[in-house]
Amino acid sequence: MFKQGSWTIKQFLLAGSIAIFMLVIVNVLVTQYVFSSKAALLELESKVVESSNTLLMIRRNEKDFISRIQPKYITQLQSLKVSLEQQLTSINHLLAESGLNISFNSQQAQRELDQYISSFTLLTNEIYRLHGGNHQMGLLQVFDRDAIQLQQRVNELDDPTLFSLIINNKSTTFEFFDSFEPRLLVEISKQFADIESHIESRSSLSSELQQPFSDFKHAFYQLQQSMQRRGYSESQGYHGAFRQNVHNIEKSLNLLFKTIPSQVDHSISALVNTQLITEFLLVLCIAAILCYLYLAITRMESGLISAKQKEQRANRAKSAFLANMSHEIRTPLNGIIGMTEILNDSKLTAIQKDYLSTINSSSQTLLMLINDILDLSKIESGHLEICPHTCGVKEIIYDTAALIAPKAQQKNINIEISLDESIPNYIRADEQKLRQVLMNLASNAVKFTAKGYVYFKVENQGQTADSIKLLFLVKDTGVGIDESKHQQIFEEFKQEETSTSVNYGGTGLGLSISSKMVNMMGGEIAIKSSKGEGSEFSFLLNFELQNDEVLTPKLRNTHVIYCTTNPNSLLLQNLKGLHYPFALIDNIANIGDLLKQSSVIILHAEELADRQGLHDVSRSYPNIAILLARGNHHYKEDFGDLVAGYITLPLLGSRLDSLLQSVALQSKQQVEQLDIYDAENKPTAGFNAKINSGLKNLTAPEPKASAYTKQDMSAEKQPATLAKMVLVVEDNKVNQQVVSINLAKLNLPYLIANDGQEALEQFKQHRGQFSVILMDCMMPVMDGFEATKAIRNLEKQLATQPVPIIALTASILDDDIQKCFDSGMDDYLPKPFKREVLVDKLAKLH
Numbered sequence: 001m002f003k004q005g006s007w008t009i010k011q012f013l014l015a016g017s018i019a020i021f022m023l024v025i026v027n028v029l030v031t032q033y034v035f036s037s038k039a040a041l042l043e044l045e046s047k048v049v050e051s052s053n054t055l056l057m058i059r060r061n062e063k064d065f066i067s068r069i070q071p072k073y074i075t076q077l078q079s080l081k082v083s084l085e086q087q088l089t090s091i092n093h094l095l096a097e098s099g100l101n102i103s104f105n106s107q108q109a110q111r112e113l114d115q116y117i118s119s120f121t122l123l124t125n126e127i128y129r130l131h132g133g134n135h136q137m138g139l140l141q142v143f144d145r146d147a148i149q150l151q152q153r154v155n156e157l158d159d160p161t162l163f164s165l166i167i168n169n170k171s172t173t174f175e176f177f178d179s180f181e182p183r184l185l186v187e188i189s190k191q192f193a194d195i196e197s198h199i200e201s202r203s204s205l206s207s208e209l210q211q212p213f214s215d216f217k218h219a220f221y222q223l224q225q226s227m228q229r230r231g232y233s234e235s236q237g238y239h240g241a242f243r244q245n246v247h248n249i250e251k252s253l254n255l256l257f258k259t260i261p262s263q264v265d266h267s268i269s270a271l272v273n274t275q276l277i278t279e280f281l282l283v284l285c286i287a288a289i290l291c292y293l294y295l296a297i298t299r300m301e302s303g304l305i306s307a308k309q310k311e312q313r314a315n316r317a318k319s320a321f322l323a324n325m326s327h328e329i330r331t332p333l334n335g336i337i338g339m340t341e342i343l344n345d346s347k348l349t350a351i352q353k354d355y356l357s358t359i360n361s362s363s364q365t366l367l368m369l370i371n372d373i374l375d376l377s378k379i380e381s382g383h384l385e386i387c388p389h390t391c392g393v394k395e396i397i398y399d400t401a402a403l404i405a406p407k408a409q410q411k412n413i414n415i416e417i418s419l420d421e422s423i424p425n426y427i428r429a430d431e432q433k434l435r436q437v438l439m440n441l442a443s444n445a446v447k448f449t450a451k452g453y454v455y456f457k458v459e460n461q462g463q464t465a466d467s468i469k470l471l472f473l474v475k476d477t478g479v480g481i482d483e484s485k486h487q488q489i490f491e492e493f494k495q496e497e498t499s500t501s502v503n504y505g506g507t508g509l510g511l512s513i514s515s516k517m518v519n520m521m522g523g524e525i526a527i528k529s530s531k532g533e534g535s536e537f538s539f540l541l542n543f544e545l546q547n548d549e550v551l552t553p554k555l556r557n558t559h560v561i562y563c564t565t566n567p568n569s570l571l572l573q574n575l576k577g578l579h580y581p582f583a584l585i586d587n588i589a590n591i592g593d594l595l596k597q598s599s600v601i602i603l604h605a606e607e608l609a610d611r612q613g614l615h616d617v618s619r620s621y622p623n624i625a626i627l628l629a630r631g632n633h634h635y636k637e638d639f640g641d642l643v644a645g646y647i648t649l650p651l652l653g654s655r656l657d658s659l660l661q662s663v664a665l666q667s668k669q670q671v672e673q674l675d676i677y678d679a680e681n682k683p684t685a686g687f688n689a690k691i692n693s694g695l696k697n698l699t700a701p702e703p704k705a706s707a708y709t710k711q712d713m714s715a716e717k718q719p720a721t722l723a724k725m726v727l728v729v730e731d732n733k734v735n736q737q738v739v740s741i742n743l744a745k746l747n748l749p750y751l752i753a754n755d756g757q758e759a760l761e762q763f764k765q766h767r768g769q770f771s772v773i774l775m776d777c778m779m780p781v782m783d784g785f786e787a788t789k790a791i792r793n794l795e796k797q798l799a800t801q802p803v804p805i806i807a808l809t810a811s812i813l814d815d816d817i818q819k820c821f822d823s824g825m826d827d828y829l830p831k832p833f834k835r836e837v838l839v840d841k842l843a844k845l846h
Helices: 009-068 071-098 106-131 139-156 160-179 182-201 203-230 237-344 350-381 392-412 429-447 501-505 510-520 570-579 611-621 654-673 685-692 731-746 755-765 784-798 814-823 835-845
Strands: 390-391 414-419 426-429 453-463 469-475 526-529 535-545 560-561 582-585 600-604 625-631 647-648 724-727 751-752 770-775 805-809 827-830
Touching: 009 106, 009 237, 071 106, 071 237, 106 139, 106 203, 106 237, 139 160, 139 203, 139 685, 160 182, 160 203, 160 647, 182 203, 237 350, 237 731, 350 647, 390 392, 390 429, 392 426, 392 429, 392 453, 392 654, 414 570, 429 453, 429 469, 429 510, 429 535, 453 510, 453 827, 501 510, 501 805, 560 570, 570 647, 570 654, 600 611, 600 654, 611 625, 625 654, 625 685, 647 654, 724 731, 724 755, 731 835, 751 755, 755 770, 755 784, 770 784, 784 805, 784 814, 814 827
Parallel strands: 414 453, 560 582, 560 600, 600 625, 625 647, 724 751, 724 770, 770 805, 805 827
Antiparallel strands: 390 426, 426 535, 453 469, 469 535, 526 535
16 A cells, blocks of 8 residues: 555545545535525515516506506506515515615605605596596596587577687687696686676577586686696696605615615625635645645556556457457358348249248348447447448338348238338438348337337438438337336346346347447437337438439339239339339239230239139239239248249338349240230230130240359369459358359459468469459458558559459458558458449449
8 A cells, every 4th residue: 555654545535535525514504605695685686676676667657547547557556566565674674684784764665655655646536537537527528528518509699709709718728728827817717707798798698608608617617726736737736746755765765776786796795705715725625635646646557557458458359359250250141141142033933032031131130130249349449430321221121121021920010111202212321320220120119019010111301402311210019118218228238127138038239229320320319109009219310312323223124014902002102213114903804905025913912812813813814924912911822833923012122123123034035935926015916815715825935044154163264364354362162152153143254262372373373354352351371451462562563553452351340441441452341241232342343
């Protein structure tokens, strides 16, 4: 144990921890005191602001009432007055607790507030008296009414003098109410006297005008007195007294509103300074302990470096083990998958092709499990990268569905696929990782579903000239996931329940790896699920568009006759997308009218009552290929030679394309020597006659020999003089055979080398005759890396054009991939590879 004086690190850390703990407690107490004090001061400040706003609202309601004369403003004002009284009481109480040196008499403020309300009440009553209210006429309305009645009576009489007196009087009264000049009041009194004298001098008018005039005169003086009480100006009468009370209350409260905020800010600053001092002391103590720890850690550094080196050696050993495991498993798996693809192109019965599809699905499942283990290692080390390239997004969905189809059929689960028609055939994406994510979601869906369906959906969520947003969705009708466990299932080695792995199997890695991969691709997996109601996983990703016109499907020569009463929308979408001309009919009897030399018939298995129905169709059209479409969960009955192939719905895409081209070629070979089609590729009258007569024994000639004949795979029997050959460097015999057959199908001559040393010798012997080299990496004698370096050095010495070298290896670790490029290779193709990927890379070079 390292010691500083008589103290060990443990003792010093203990003492320092106690000191820090005590200082933290003091700091917490100070912080709590500061917090509570600040809260009280801020509450006081808040109350002051609130009371200021309340006073402002009182003034606003007061002015609104005076301008609009509506009772609601008085009600609101009374309510605000009560609130302000409560706020002033609360402020007085908070001031006493805060210790602020502010003299504020809340009782005096409330008395002034009461006086303010009393003066406002007098003013409002007078305003009501003037303008009316509660369905009663105000003095202004009464005055206007009496003036109108008097004017009407005067107008009915033929008395110009009286008319003139009345008009002058009204003009003077209006001028008085506009200016409130005292001299006008004297003049109005004189005018009233003149009018009375004139009325009395005309005895005939006295009875008719005396009462209207008396009412008018009385209304005027009442109105004048009310206005005088209210105040001819804002500084007179009730209005003047009211304004004086307003000034008093504002003066009393403004002192409070201005003083409290400044003192609150000052007190808060003092509290903050106190808290900063305690925090500084705490930091100082921690810094002292850290300085001591720095000295101790310096001594320990050598030990940590040694431990790190051991860990790095362990990681390298782990990586080497994973690389070796990957190579050893992928090498035979490449033979299985490669030979499966090759066998699929041979002449097989429909049911044999179906069995072969199951073998391929199982191989792909094993490959995905290997990828999960390796990807977990990459994720943990931070070496997993996204590598986008051109890929068919629709094929990814179809392939994923095909991989789970055998398990789905065993459990009688229906597979459904929905693809947006606006989705392009090709995008740029990391195909392997996208496949892996979808496969993990799909395999979980079929694993946890006992009945119902597994549903795939891809939807276009927005497209520009260069990119597209795609929503991927996998839904099932399985056991579902409790909402409280939605986050748990995305953790490594975690499943919803501890019994899940026992009941259903699995490692608990799939969702964790998938979530991380989707995050790296710029998205996030979303889940919608409840216990017993199935699950729905979805994620949204943005991809670059692939604008290469070469990848656009060309118009096919095969003519499809689709006969069904219930057409499958996805099958129709595929026929259109793959550019097959087709006719859709609902009656078998109409097939003969549509037949061409290149026709292929598609029927639905569930629409055939029994095997005899298929016999009848086959006899009627003996030289036309018949394809039987059936759901993935239906019983797969073997109809033998009655059908040329099976279409498993919804597993379409390239599978449908390959099947249609394959059966169309066989059908063409069977009928090309029969004179039954005219120059326009339509059935002749003779052929129609044979069909209509129900000829039973119409047979076709033997198929023509294929353009490909089996070649001897040994390097010794290959023609050495052929130019532009492919050099295959591979130590595994099965993989040699897989690559060789695929090259033969492309009519590409090739040579085989069993190791890197042999490849170097072949390169020297056939200098300038190789267009590309397919180089394995892990080989005896000389590996692919050393062989590549030797070839590149030889090219430099001879000053020749470098030959493209494609790494063909079972290792998919990033270090090995980088090592391929560092050694001088131009491209990389991992095993097991798909034939179309190899064809694509070779096509770019030839």
